[in-house]
Amino acid sequence: MVVKHGDPGNKIALQRFSPLYLISNTPKGRGVYAGREISSGTTIDVCAVLVLDPTENTEHVGKTNLYNYTYNWPSIRPNGTSTKTQAVVFGLGSMFNHSSEDQNVGWMRDLENELVVYRAVRDIREGEELCISYGDSLTFVDVDAPSRKDDNEVAEDLLAKFDLA
Numbered sequence: 337m338v339v340k341h342g343d344p345g346n347k348i349a350l351q352r353f354s355p356l357y358l359i360s361n362t363p364k365g366r367g368v369y370a371g372r373e374i375s376s377g378t379t380i381d382v383c384a385v386l387v388l389d390p391t392e393n394t395e396h397v398g399k400t401n402l403y404n405y406t407y408n409w410p411s412i413r414p415n416g417t418s419t420k421t422q423a424v425v426f427g428l429g430s431m432f433n434h435s436s437e438d439q440n441v442g443w444m445r446d447l448e449n450e451l452v453v454y455r456a457v458r459d460i461r462e463g464e465e466l467c468i469s470y471g472d473s474l475t476f477v478d479v480d481a482p483s484r485k486d487d488n489e490v491a492e493d494l495l496a497k498f499d500l501a
């Protein structure tokens with residue numbers, strides 16, 4: 337079907353930066369990498385989402401691995417009040433990994449059009465992984481997080497304090 341000019345409200349411009357690479361077997365599983373420099377502010381992708389019915393989300397998707405790929409999303413009840421649900425993001429949006437301290441990609445919900453728009457939040461070097469923030473409540477161990485000290489290291493730190501006294 338060819339869409340003519342007709343109703344511009346139904347036509348959403350999609351943008352995807354190129355080249356991007358999907359790399360498997362990173363410490364975070366699969367991840368998305370820049371194939372060349374990306375300037376701050378560049379749109380990296382525009383992804384359509386599937387907003388889940390809140391009951392379907394808690395009773396079904398929330399019990400599966402797919403849950404780890406969903407984004408928090410507001411949902412409007414038939415009476416007009418707002419509640420929370422999840423949305424499945426199609427395309428690359430589901431492949432961006434999390435970084436707590438060095439995100440280079442920001443994302444924004446477009447509620448009206450049921451899209452997520454991803455943009456570079458700083459200049460990105462060729463070969464860098466594209467990472468977003470998932471927020472504070474992670475469901476996995478963050479491989480970028482500074483490793484916790486083991487008991488021996490804590491004991492050594494305490495002894496060092498005594499030495500100083």
Ligand SMILES: C[S@@+](CC[C@H](N)C(=O)[O-])C[C@H]1O[C@@H](n2cnc3c(N)ncnc32)[C@H](O)[C@@H]1O
Pocket residue numbers: 363364365366367404405406430431432433434435436475476477478479480
């Ligand atoms: C939306 S998926 C991202 C793509 C995923 N790496 C894959 O291979 O399908 C989210 C999952 O990626 C992994 N992940 C993302 N960021 C991570 C991080 N900082 N440290 C460890 N695992 C991470 C976790 O397994 C998480 O549940």
